[in-house]
Amino acid sequence: MDWSYVIINAIVLACIYGTLAIGVSITWSSLGLINMSFGFIFSFAGYGAWLAAQHISHNGIVILASGVLTGALGGVIVCALAFIPLHDKPNFTIRGMIATLAISLFGTQALLWYFGPRVKNIPPVFGYGSIKVFGSTMTYDKVGAVVTSILMLTAVLLWMKSSRRGLEIRAMMQNPHAASIVGIGVRRTGFYVMAITGGLAGLASVLLSQTYYLQAFGGITPMIKGLSVALCGGLGSVTGVVIAAVILGINEAMTSRFWGGQYVLITQFGLIILILLIRPRGIAGILDKAREA
DSSP states (O other): OOHHHHHHHHHHHHHHHHHHHHHHHHHHHHHOOOOTTHHHHHHHHHHHHHHHHHHTOOOHHHHHHHHHHHHHHHHHHHIIIIIHHHTTSTTHHHHHHHHHHHHHHHHHHHHHHHHOSSOBOOOOSSOSOEEEETTEEEEHHHHHHHHHHHHHHHHHHHHHHHSHHHHHHHHHHHOHHHHHHTTOOHHHHHHHHHHHHHHHHHHHHHHHTTTSOBOTTTTHHHHHHHHHHHHHHOTTOHHHHHHHHHHHHHHHHHHHHHTOGGGHHHHHHHHHHHHHHHOTTTHHHHHHHHHHO
C-alpha cells in the first residue's frame, strides 16, 4: 500500500474542497445565505477560464485570474438576483436557498445551451512535470493546487483581518444585527462577500479542471462536497472547515484507493452523519467543547 500516494491526494483534495467550503461557510455566517448556486458559479468560472485560454493566452496566471474574476462576477450576479431582493424578507434562509437553487438550475442550462454538451479541456496551468515527495511522484498540477489554494485562502483571511471591508464582513459574521445598527451596509457587504466567495469557487474550478474535464453540470459534485465539508466543519467556523476538509480529503483518497471512486459519496456522507450525530454543530462543536474543558 502506497500511503504517500494517499496522503498526497488527500492534501490536494482537502485544499480544493476546503476552498469551496470556506466560501460556503463565510456566506452563511455573514449573510445567513445557504448558496445553492455554487455549482453554477463553479462551472461559469471554468468556462470563463477556458475562454481566456482560447482567446487571450495559455499563460497559467491569465487562466487562473480569469477563473477567479469570472467566479467573482458570478457571485455578484447571484447576489443581485437572490440576496439583495430577499435579504429583508421573512423566511429569508428558505427563500434564499430556493432562489439560489433556481439560479443554479437556470444558469447551468444556459451554459449547456451556449457551450454544448461536449466537455472542454483547460490547458495545464502549472506546466508539465513532477517532483518526488515522500518517495511518491507529485505532478506540478497537484503541487500548484496545494500552493495556490493556501496562498489564496491566506490572502483572503489576512484581508478580512486587516482591511476595513474585511472587518465589516467579520462583524457581520459575528453579529449581523449589531453590525447593521452601527452602520455597516448589509447590501454593500453582501456584494463583497459574494464576490470573494465566488472568486474562491472560481479558483477551485480551475484547479480541479487540471484533473477533470469541464462541463456544464460539472459543478454539482464539487458543490455537494463543498457543502458537506462546511456542514461537517460547522457553518461559520473556518478552523472547523479546514479540519473537516482534511478528514474528508483523507476519506475520499482512501475510498478511491481501496474501493473505487463510485463509493466516495457513500463513505463521505456516512462519516458526516457520524460526526453530526456526535456533535450536531460538527467539528466546530467538538472544538468548542475542548475549549470549555
